[in-house]
Amino acid sequence: QVQLVESGGGVVQPGRSLRLSCAASGYSFSDYGMHWVRQAPGKGLEWVSVISDGGRNRYYADSVKGRFTISRDISKNTLYLQMNSLRVEDTAVYYCVKDYRVDSTSGILEYWGQGTLVTVSS
Amino acid sequence: EIVLTQSPATLSLSPGERATLSCRASQSVTNYLAWYQQKPGQAPKLLIYDAFNRATGIPARFSGSGSGTDFTLIISSLEPEDSAVYYCQQRGNWPPITFGQGTRLEIK
DSSP, rough: EEEEEEEEEEEEEOOOEEEEEEEEESOOOOGGEEEEEOOOOTEEEEEEEEOOSSOEEEEEEEETTTTEEEEGGGGEEEEEEEEOSOOOOEEEEEEEEEEEETTTTOOOOOEEEOOOEEEEEO | OOOOEEOOEEEOOOOOOOOEEEEEESSTTTTTEEEEETTTTTTOOOEETTTTTTTTOOTTTTEEEEETTTTEEEEESSOOGGGGGEEEEEEESSSSSSEOEEEEEEEO
């Protein structure tokens, strides 16, 4: 079965960097687009970024554009989110999400990891 | 960016009753609208995609309808485990993907 396991969260000061990882298993990782979605404590869901199955296409929410970078390592079945210049408002649980459609990026968020908490605080 | 507005914010119903949750988009998303269920302390779970298609393993008591700007999620006969926050999400014009603010469903 599909498993997505995030790691790398923690407490970090404003302006610093953090890299999140998501280990995928149970399916052909290279065939599906992948997303990051976040949820601030007690708040709703906010889409952060997407990377296409081949890694060529990447898109970001305006709130993180220029600060966050999404990437994937097919050989390790792992998705990453490099987060630079972190702000207090980036505090959230970050979810790794598998897209629904094979060989494309549909925007249907099929399987979600359990999330990793990032806290940005001085 | 397409804004999704969900109503009501909170719904309190009894087991066996029917729940009707609404989602309105600020502009047409065709039928590219999904619904997710999130229980406390858990990740969201895909229920419905493209307005009316149930995701794998989702019980038939969950159904979706609508097109354009107005969408509905119906839970036909509530069970205690349906207590959760429900989010709608559009992919009609993305990026960015956007979500509604959620409807909290409480089972009395």
